[in-house]
Every structure is written in C-alpha cells, then in structure tokens.
Amino acid sequence: MAQSIFGSVAQPVSIPVIPVREILPYAVFGGLLLLLAIYFVGAEQGATSMFRGTMVHEFLHDGRHLLGFPCH
Numbered sequence: 007m008a009q010s011i012f013g014s015v016a017q018p019v020s021i022p023v024i025p026v027r028e029i030l031p032y033a034v035f036g037g038l039l040l041l042l043a044i045y046f047v048g049a050e051q052g053a054t055s056m057f058r059g060t061m062v063h064e065f066l067h068d069g070r071h072l073l074g075f076p077c078h
Contacts, residue, residue, distance in 0.1 A: 046062060046066060047066050047069050047070055047073060047075060048070070048073070048075045051063045
C-alpha cells in the first residue's frame with residue numbers, strides 16, 4: 007500500500023482587517039507621547055524650559071547628541 011509523501015494542499019490564510027476607528031485612539035495617544043518625547047529631547051532647555059534647573063537637560067544629554075540635536 008503506497009502512501010502519499012505530500013500532505014494536504016495549503017489553504018490561504020485570511021488576514022483580519024482592523025477598522026480605523028479601533029486604531030485611532032491608540033494612534034493619537036502614541037502621537038502625543040512621541041511629541042512630548044521630542045519636546046523633552048529637543049527643546050527642554052533655555053527659554054522654552056518647563057522645569058527649573060538643568061536636571062532634564064543632563065538626563066537627556068546623550069540622547070540629544072544621538073539624535074543630532076545641538077545643546078551646547
């Protein structure tokens with residue numbers, strides 16, 4: 007009795023579609039977090055500073071240089 011070495015034929019997999027209404031709140035929240043992070047890395051010093059002192063500047067100092075923001 008001969009057995010086939012080939013299994014069953016592969017069926018295409020359907021990819022579920024996520025509606026934009028479900029993604030939108032997460033995209034807006036993520037965008038706001040991104041803008042806040044860019045502000046702190048790129049502009050939190052000098053005249054636009056929200057906090058007194060240089061603590062935020064020193065904490066994010068290497069990240070500024072890594073992303074190409076001038077800070078000196």
